Amino acid sequence: MPDVWTHLICGHEVLKLAREDFREMARRERKLFNFGCQGPDFLFYYNFLPWAGDKRAVALGNRIHHESCGLFFRECLKHARHNPGEKSLVYIMGLMCHWCLDRAAHPYINYISGTCRGDGPGEEKLVNNHKRVEASIDSLLAKRFLGIDVQKVPVHREIYLGGSLPPEVQALYSRVLPLVFGDGCLAGADILNKSYSDMIAALKVLHDPRGAKRLVASLYDLISPRVDNMRYYFYGATVGDPEAYLNEDHRPWCHPMDQAEVHYESFSDLFLRAVGDTVEMIDLSMRFVLGEAGEAEIRDKITDISHSTGKIHSDEREMVYFLPVLP
Numbered sequence: 001m002p003d004v005w006t007h008l009i010c011g012h013e014v015l016k017l018a019r020e021d022f023r024e025m026a027r028r029e030r031k032l033f034n035f036g037c038q039g040p041d042f043l044f045y046y047n048f049l050p051w052a053g054d055k056r057a058v059a060l061g062n063r064i065h066h067e068s069c070g071l072f073f074r075e076c077l078k079h080a081r082h083n084p085g086e087k088s089l090v091y092i093m094g095l096m097c098h099w100c101l102d103r104a105a106h107p108y109i110n111y112i113s114g115t116c117r118g119d120g121p122g123e124e125k126l127v128n129n130h131k132r133v134e135a136s137i138d139s140l141l142a143k144r145f146l147g148i149d150v151q152k153v154p155v156h157r158e159i160y161l162g163g164s165l166p167p168e169v170q171a172l173y174s175r176v177l178p179l180v181f182g183d184g185c186l187a188g189a190d191i192l193n194k195s196y197s198d199m200i201a202a203l204k205v206l207h208d209p210r211g212a213k214r215l216v217a218s219l220y221d222l223i224s225p226r227v228d229n230m231r232y233y234f235y236g237a238t239v240g241d242p243e244a245y246l247n248e249d250h251r252p253w254c255h256p257m258d259q260a261e262v263h264y265e266s267f268s269d270l271f272l273r274a275v276g277d278t279v280e281m282i283d284l285s286m287r288f289v290l291g292e293a294g295e296a297e298i299r300d301k302i303t304d305i306s307h308s309t310g311k312i313h314s315d316e317r318e319m320v321y322f323l324p325v326l327p
Contacts, residue, residue, distance in 0.1 A: 003131075003134035003135055003137070003138040004038060004138065004155050004158075004159075004203070005138040005139075005141065005142045005146075005150050005155060006101070006134070006137055006138050006141050006142075006271075007037045007038055007039070007041075007097070007098055007101060008034055008037055008155075008158055008159075009141050009142065009145045009146065010037065010097055010100075010101045010271065010274060010275060010278070011033060011034060011036075011037035011094060011097050012145070013145075013271075013275045014097050014275050014278045014279055014282070015027075015033075017275065017276075017279045018093075018278075018279055018282050018283075019282065019283055019286060021286065022089075022090075022093060022282055022286055025086045025089065025090050026090050026093070028086065029086055029087060029090040031158065031159060031160065031161055032087060032090050032091055032094070032161060032166065032169075033090050033091070033093070033094045034094070034158050034159045035091070035094065035159040035161055035196075036090065036091040036092070036093065036094015036095050036097070036098070037094040037095075037097045037098050038094075038098060038159060038199075039064075039065075039094075039095050039098030039099060039102065039307070040060075040061045040064040040065060040095075040098075041061065041098070041199075042061075042195050042196050042199040043057040043058060043060050043061030043064070043195045044057075044058055044061045045195060045198040045199035045201075045202045046058060046191065046194060046195040046198050047198065048198050048199075048201075048202045056191065057191050057194075057195045060177075060181075060185070060191075063181055063185075064307075065102070065306070065307040065308055066306050066307065066308055066313055067180075067181070067304075067313055068180050068181070068304055068313065069099060069304050069305055069306060069307060069313065070299075070302045070303040070304040070305065071180050071304060072176065072180045073092070073095070073096060073099070073302050074295075074298050074299060074302055075175075075176045075179050075180055076092045076095070076172060076176050077092065077285055077288050077289060077298060077302075078295075079172055079175050079176055080092055080172075080285075080289050081288065081289045081291075083168075083171070084289075085168055087166050087168040087169070088168040088169065088171070088172050089289060091166075091168070091169050091172065092172070092285070093278075093282050093285065096278055096281050096282065096285065097274075097278045098307075099305075099307060100274040100275075100277040100278040100281065101271070101274040101278075102307035102308070103274075103305050103306065103307055103309075103310040104270045104271070104273050104274040104277070104310065105267065105270045105271065105274065106307065106308050106309065106310060107255045107256060107257075107263075107309065107310050108247070108253060108263070108265070108267065108270055109130065109133055109134065109137075110130070110256045110308075110319055110322070111253050111254065111255070111256050111321065111322055111323060112133060112244070112245070112247075112253070112322075112323065112324060112325045113129045113130040113132075113133045113322070113324060114129055114322040114323075114324035115130075115319065115322065128228065128229040128230075128232040128233070129229075129232070129324060129326060131232045131233060132229070132232040132326060133245060133325070133326065135150075135232065135233075135234075135235055135236075136238045136242075136245050137245050137246070137267060138150050138235070139151075139235060139238050140238065140242050140245060140246060141271075150235050151208065151209055151211070151235040151236065152209045154203070154204070154207045155203055155207070156199075156200050156203035156204050156207070159199075159200075160200060161196070163197075164189075164193045164196070164197075165189075165192055165193055165196050169192075170189045170192055170193075173192055174188075174189070206233055206234055206235075208234045208235065211234075211236065213234055214231050214234035214235075214236050217230040217231040217233070217234060218231040244325040244326075245267065245325065246266055246267045246268065247265070247266045247267060248266045248267075248268065249266075250264045250265070250266055251264070252264055253323065254321050255309075255310075255321070256309075256319035256320065256321050256322060257309060257311065257315070257317040257318065257319050257320070257321070258317070258321070259321045281301075281302070284297065284298065284301055284302075285298075
């Protein structure tokens, strides 16, 4: 997943181009839209401390990222159609923004991050390398689009909704998750609210304008018997040439699942594609909710493309082709 700031920036760019009626809704519910742009990632923060047990919500977050993504959004839109209201609609469109950016950018990010698959020589450096790459892209894009240093600006303020999620968001998940993943799917308000609260708490902890927390995490990494690379969770100076992350000279790269699928896009190309896809999807979604488009149209255009691979989720090939850019 591109990280928090990159998803926020994508949402900002989408709102410049989205249809006016939705843009006005999102302006009235801006922080809810911003939170929606984080997608199901908030579930990954549930019990975020490494030593905390009970990671049930993390498993749910993985399912939403990988399985039946199109069905999930189609059911969300049906819920919005039958339960009119700005909050749930704004949140759903934020989720779509997250999905479009993930599916466009993830193959590239996975390719330049690599994945630790065992205890082979040198693999320990790849643990949390994905997070390290995302944090660097966050830093570069925030400087370019917003003129800010992400190490110094507390990002949790952009998505803070108060002490709990709006009832409309809770109702959305409670309705849609069992329809998509079965009656046994975890969807309780307690889990959803704790995941949200834990995300806010984690982002506060990770705000480190002086770099002191990152230094402590680096010391922990040195003495810990586990290889966690906890320091990568904190924003710090970008390592190496920014070009290595953004590919602005259009070097070839391949899909991690298919060495023969060669691409030349820069990260900016992928980002702009995601913005355009989201704008189109918002227009279709608004037409569906307003009764101007039918289920056949959303079924045709909102398909089960995985957040993680950019492929139909039934494509279960393993990601094995990488060229990590970081030392």
